[in-house]
Amino acid sequence: MDYSHLYDMYKPLLFTVAYRMLGSIKDAEDIVHDVFIQLEKVDLSTINDPKAYLTKMTTNKSLNYLQSSMKKREVYPGQWLPEPIVNPDANAPLECLLKEESISYAFVVLLHQLTELERCIYILREVLAFDYKFISSIINRSEQSCRKVYSRAQQKIQKSKPSDQTSKEEAHELAELFLSAVKSGNFDAFIHYLSKDVVLVSDGGGKVLSAMYPIISKKRVVAYLKGIHRRGTFQGQLSLVKVHQKVGILQQNQGEPKKLITFNYSKAGVQHIYVVMNPNKLKNIGHTFSF
Structure with a gap:
């Protein structure tokens, strides 16, 4: 296991986590870039689960960024929408998560109607299938608290989940x-x-x-x-x-x-x-x- 291998393997995953958290392509890129810069200072032999380790770094950096930019969002003029990931060729195939998100834009909009904490836990649990013990270690909350937040987020999602019925x-x-x-x-x-x-x-x-x-x-x-x-x-x-x-x-x-x-x-x-x-x-x- 070396840095280039980890970069190639986990870059798409980390980008999509950061993007879904932040709703911004540039900010998600910056987060992933910072993660791999920081990783260069780490002895890779000490990492037992690279996916969990890198996801934790990405999630924490995303949460810190959201907290620092909260006031900007509060004073945003008019309605705020996530930055869309667009391929100018409407007939191009889905190649990878770096080019096109695997969930609809409407669902990204819905994710950003959750609180930062709800969105974080929902992504970690629903999208990445991490257990509550791991999620608890990331956000410094009890497993019971994480379960409650996830349940609340899930209810909000189910209530407003986009139901695209067209082919x-x-x-x-x-x-x-x-x-x-x-x-x-x-x-x-x-x-x-x-x-x-x-x-x-x-x-x-x-x-x-x-x-x-x-x-x-x-x-x-x-x-x-x-x-x-x-x-x-x-x-x-x-x-x-x-x-x-x-x-x-x-x-x-x-x-x-x-x-x-x-x-x-x-x-x-x-x-x-x-x-x-x-x-x-x-x-x-x-x-x-x-x-």
């Missing part, structure tokens, strides 16, 4: 309908697929004009989409891209990403529309991850 082909067709709508200005065909209680959330980060609060109900979402279309906010190049596991729409002006739109579907139709416009969350689109 890949259906999702692609609906995205194409939205593309046609914004190009023509006629949203009638797309409106037919909106659920009655659809919710639109937009994140401009205070850098781009966006809705300060979620827009709820079919009527209000339609009015909002038509309104911003009349103001010309969809002008530019529009294309289908892959956002995590699903198809999304990327708007660019002169090659610069301006807007990323993703959808979450239920049996009733389109349940959520997420619009990421914060330039800081779009700058990694099409870039190769590097450490």
Whole structure:
């Protein structure tokens, strides 16, 4: 076992843990980079379980980062959405976790509606299948406390868990309908697929004009989409891209990403529309991850 072997084996895992905790590609990259820098100072022969050891380091660094940035999140202007992982080629295969997350963007959004502690324990328990003894050692809480926090997080997840009922082909067709709508200005065909209680959330980060609060109900979402279309906010190049596991729409002006739109579907139709416009969350689109 050497450092390069550990790096190649665990980099994808550590990145996805940090990303799900932080919702930021750059911050997750930095966390993983710091972990392996710190690992160079460790005698590898003393590590019995590399996966557990590296996961613990990544989790602790992520929690420390969240605590240090908590005030920034509290004063964030408008709605906050995680940074999406986007592949500009909508037909590209899922190659690895470093390029595309293995869970939907809607589920990443849901994870970030949990508290930092709930999210941490849920990821360690549900995603990585660590036992409560190990989780307890990471966050310095009793196993009983960890069980309670996990149960609370699980209840929240189950209550709001995205239930995507569409096939890949259906999702692609609906995205194409939205593309046609914004190009023509006629949203009638797309409106037919909106659920009655659809919710639109937009994140401009205070850098781009966006809705300060979620827009709820079919009527209000339609009015909002038509309104911003009349103001010309969809002008530019529009294309289908892959956002995590699903198809999304990327708007660019002169090659610069301006807007990323993703959808979450239920049996009733389109349940959520997420619009990421914060330039800081779009700058990694099409870039190769590097450490």
